[in-house]
Amino acid sequence: MQRLAVKRHLKDLKEAGARGFVFSEAHALEAIEFIERCCQHYKAEWARTPVILEPDQLFIVWCLFGWRHAETGFRRFGKGYICIARKWGKTLFAAVIALLLLVFDNPLEEGAEVYSVATKEDQAAIVFRDARAMVLKSAALKARLDVKKKVIEYPETNSFFRPLGSDSDGTDGLFPHGVIKDELHAWRGIHRGLHEKIDTGSGSRRQPLILTITTAGDDKSEIWAEEDDYAVRCVESVLTGAVFDDTLFSFICRIDDDDDPFDEACWIKANPHLGRTVKVSSYRTAANEARRKPSAISKLRRYYCNVKTASATRAILPEVWAKGNSPILEMKGRSGFGAFDMGRNSDFAAVALAFPRMVDGQMSIDLKVRSWTCRDTDLKLYQAPLAQFIERGELIVCEGDSISQREVAEYCIEMAGLAEIRSWAYDPSFAKLMAEMLQDDHGFSIFPFSQSERFYNEPIRTMLQMAKDGRLIHGGDTCLAWQAGNLTIKRNGKDEWGPAKIGGPFKIDGMVATLMAISECLYHGRESTDDEYEIPLI
Template sequence: MTIPVPQEWIRSSNDERAVDNGCWFDESSAERVREFFLRFLKHSKGQWAGKSFELLEWQWQDVVAPLFGWKRADGTRRFRRGYIEVPKKNGKSTLFAGLSLYLLTCDGEPGAEIYSAAADRDQASIVFNEAANMVDYSPHLASRLKVVRSTKRIVDHRSRSVYRALSAEVPTKEGLNAHAVLMDELHAQKSRELWDTLRYAGASRRQPLMLAITTAGYDRLSICWEQHEYARQVLEGTVEDTAFFPYVSAAEMEDDWTKPEVWSRANPSFGITIDAEQFAEDCREAQESPAKENSFRRYRLNQWTQQESRWLNLEKWDACGDALAELEGQLCFAGLDLSSTTDISALVLVFPGNEQYDVLPFFWVPEDGARRREKRDHAPYIPWIQQRYIDASPGEVIDYERIRARINELGQRFKIEQIAIDRWNATQLATQLDDDGFEIISFGQGYASMSAPTKKLEELVLARKLRHAGNPVLRWMAGNVAIEQDAADNWKPSKKKSQERIDGIVALVMATDLATRHIERYCIYDEPGGLFL
């Protein structure tokens, strides 16, 4: 006999197919989960710390009730896999922590193995720590469960069940017999290895559940994009899969991302866990910076962005075009970005001051290929050479000795404290400059080295604390820059993704790092003497 399903729970063509296949909706099972949250779980952070966990409307209506209310004809859960995508700060990890504890203690599975999984140990700790805190706050759960923080396990001796946090860094995950796998921030997974390992870990269980919850990513080749697209197709009904649970809350790409109505539509916890005034401030800041716009739209509106993103706003850059201060004899830091011998190379000096950072750039190209480079790079190399913004080395290749001589000349004019250089392309020149008495700093080009100074440079531009005197070559490069971002929102200028040459900006980022590190080590006073230890 077919059990009627309330119309409010039939929301897609796949729900209709499920009913045709004998699925039904058990409201008492769904209410059991809500009651568990309310009676036994308490929040441990922020303004709700110590208060009972009352599911928000979207958490109940759109996730918990359908996940646990829908049943197959045999009474087991309808959904076996699922994908939940919502913006940051909507309570994803807290919800997952509560679900982990319910599945551990109340899902009727003897010897259950519950796993929360993430890309790395730090991310894996977030859900686990929240679940452990919930146990500590609940006398009932604390009397029943043993929390082992050192190994990130929670043990239920009564049912011989265990909850454990896993990360992609754990050496082996073979042989798991999972009742439930809850994957946090799927977009951060660098490969699909962990997902594929855990995908069939519950094959021998009666009603296994594998659930991913994440913010939008950018990598269209990732496991997260694969699941995102699959969820979209299930929601649209173009894919028939009655066992897959999809939920996506995001702004549409054509929406005006600066409008409050778009913010609230994309964020189901808007005004509750998300402060509207702070959100508006973040949006205003994002409008000043293409890179921050990219992050805002991805993390706060859940829009899938491209890996590369425009970076510097040229209007803001041009506003920093005031004349330089008197720099002769002043302390400065250098970034040297050497191209191949047939392309443009750049040296940028950064002079840290009390209020402003002055920037003095120098460029070199081979003279014989300048016209060819004008066509290739869409830049007026010949006029720049004539106006002495670029030094042209005779012949088809740059004479590194010419660069070395120029740096030594500059060392006589200014106090060049350090020179940052990527040794990968400049080992010989770096060694020679070291012999000349300069302190050479080897500077990597990855996120670890480049992210902080890249963000700092943007901060200086937006605050008009940079002076570059309108150098046209550096301006051209500033307009070319695209940045790459990783899953942790680290940034770096991307030569691969940028439209044209950006060597001067890369050199500027490296020099900015040395200069700002110097400022952090010293206190600046107005008294004579300038910098004091």
């Protein structure tokens, strides 16, 4: 995952200028020099030695402080998300970033409020205590800062740094310039109020930075899960081609989905400092405990491999989906199958067209999908990635507070005029009247598709295999790629598979329509008389 962060940076060096961003090596270097010249260790064998950043830490500082808005010169990234295994040095790193924002930001912020934030003030004070100890060890910092029990003040700019928890007095009226959100995995629903106050309190600052540093959570870590999923998609945008969020820097280190947590070669993916500042023996101890005690496996996966425990797994990884990015063949005059999923009025709707063809004795499918939503919705259409999908014409916005079935039906009729759509599947929950109209007035061959694992089992397994083989061609549609990344699998007692989404605002309607269209391909395969598009049974 951390390699994707590097790829994103390199890609942005070539392309982000067109979006109004520049990279300033001078700003990046001065941030690094402040940390390595002014901050000292105070614990263990490293006590009284300068803080020398590891290569991955250098990269994080390089990106956070080097990327700038071309017009204003202010920082590009208003948020940073770092999710990494334990013993990486998260507390120390958070402390030096907080001190940098307090006393050496460029430009220096007058009246800066810098906070270390956690569920409890005692937890937030851990980062603060590291910063306080480093100030007392540094003659340069000690000369400029007033160090007190619960606050570090910078009189020259009337600024301060202090810990803040949900149990702290006075969490209203915050105006943060810098925030360290510590161990977000421990935040629960009751902490959402503080979470939102922090995120919304810095709107008038010139270049605020809210930095989250955490280890992976579990199924109770709902706020972390939302932030982590968003950050993953942000860094994976380098694979899908969509610009997900230009204001979030994401650096995530964890083993891959198919990695064995007992494989020592995989551990460095979760902690790049393994074998340097982190002893391999500590990982081996945790792995040996997990071998002897099954209940310790989740601890190994979560704290040492940085993988969420007891979670739904995404069905399709972005690098797998990207295998189908090549252009689809012309659909005019071809024989294919369609499906539509209307969803709820203010949700998403989608139409999928699947055109099978034989390539080297195997079925490939050219896939054309269009999605709709409505203007008056809770979805943030003005933000990435939805704004980009709308701009590209991949997501159509219907005016008002509901999706126009008329518009969707007209698109189906238009497509049926261009190609021979032999049958259409649909979800009868919300599209029964539209289906009847298309059948009665336009002669569509319509099939109501039952939304159960029994009917989805074969098409979803077929779709996953075709995606892995690069035989599901979708032309690099970024809205569909986003929905593919939102897809998870639910299983019934017979191990029959069905589509499910990861939750929140992450839609899968385009993938549901795709699966129904693929099901039509499979069902009608025996009946095909066109050798070019004959579909073998799968």
